[in-house]
Amino acid sequence: MAVNKNRTLKARCISDLRGELCVNKIGGREFNVIFTKAGAYRAGDYHSAEQYSIILRGKVKITLRRNNKDVTRKYGPNELIIIPPNIPHLYKFLTDAVIIEWLAGSYKPRYYKPYREIVERQLK
Secondary structure (H helix, E strand, O other), X not given: OOOOXXXXXXXXXXXXXXXXXXXXXXXXXXXXXXXEOOOOEEEEEEOOOOXXXXXXXXXXXXXXXXXXXEEEEXXXXXXXXXXXXXXXXXXXXXXXXXXXXXXXXXXXXXXXXXXXXXHHHHOO
16 A cells, blocks of 8 residues: 655644544545533534534434424444534533544534524533
8 A cells, every 4th residue: 555645634723621623634635533521512503514423432412403303312432423414413422522523515604593502601
């Protein structure tokens, strides 16, 4: 297998009281590696691109807004989460967790106010 030595991983990281989110880019593709502390929330948005997440460590509860109802499901290590386009979603971290996430297209988020208010409330 040939190794392309010109490819370097570029990352920028953001930390807050929830944990750390590192936006990585390699080979023109972007993905996030996220550490989040137990009890924290993330997202509260929706976007036109399908979203994928893999739980590497910990447990997460995802709430999706479907047909005017909140639908929740818990995920654990090695599980793949697929969030369809234009579906509001909210992540609640049940334990300290590490996930990798990426999108099938560009990230142009719009906020779903009821979920986003939960995310923003914890940051105050």
